[in-house]
Amino acid sequence: GENVEQHPSTLSVQEGDSAVIKCTYSDSASNYFPWYKQELGKGPQLIIDIRSNVGEKKDQRIAVTLNKTAKHFSLHITETQPEDSAVYFCAASRPGGSYIPTFGRGTSLIVHP
C-alpha cells in the first residue's frame, strides 16, 4: 500500500518567515495530494491540494509543489503569522472511483510572534 513520509515533525519559525514542509510517497500511481491543517481540538481542514497533472499551485500565502519523478511534494507558507500555528498533514491518494487518502504523520508548526 501507499506510504507517506513527512518532515520535519516539528517546525518553529519567527513571524514573517517562510515555512516549508516536505512529504514523500511510495506509490507512483498516486495522483492527488491534499494538505490539511489541524488546530487543537478540531478536525483536519483542507487548505490546498494538487493533482499530478500540475507541478505547482498557489493560494495567497500558501503554495504546494509536486515532483512526480522524485515522488515528493512540499507545502510552502510565506509571511507566516501566529494563527498559522497548527499541525499540518500531507496525504496521497490513488486514482479510482473512491478517494481514500494515506496521511503523513504531521508537522507541528509553531510561529513565534
Added chain:
Amino acid sequence: EAGVAQSPRYKIIEKRQSVAFWCNPISGHATLYWYQQILGQGPKLLIQFQNNGVVDDSQLPKDRFSAERLKGVDSTLKIQPAKLEDSAVYLCASSFSGAKETQYFGPGTRLLVL
C-alpha cells in the same frame, strides 16, 4: 452550512467495556468516513460508506469494531470490547460524492481506555 457533527466529544472507559460514537455528516453528502487518529500520527481510515453501503473497511479491526449507516445519513462506530491501544481520536468526515471530493472533518471524539 452546518458542519459534520460528532458526539460525544470525550469518552473515558475501562478496557473490555463497550463504546459507541455518533456522526451526522453534512446534509447531502453521500460519502462518510471514519478515521482513527492516534496521538502524534495522521488519521488512518477505518471505514468508508457510500450512502448506506460499505466501500472500504479493509483497515477496520472487525473482531472488535463495527460501523453502520443504516439510512445513508447518520453513522455509528462501535468498539466492543475496547483495548488500551484503542485510545485515540475518532474522526468522522463526509464528502459530496467521494471521488476526489473535498472531505470535511468533524471535531472528533477523544477516547481514553484505562
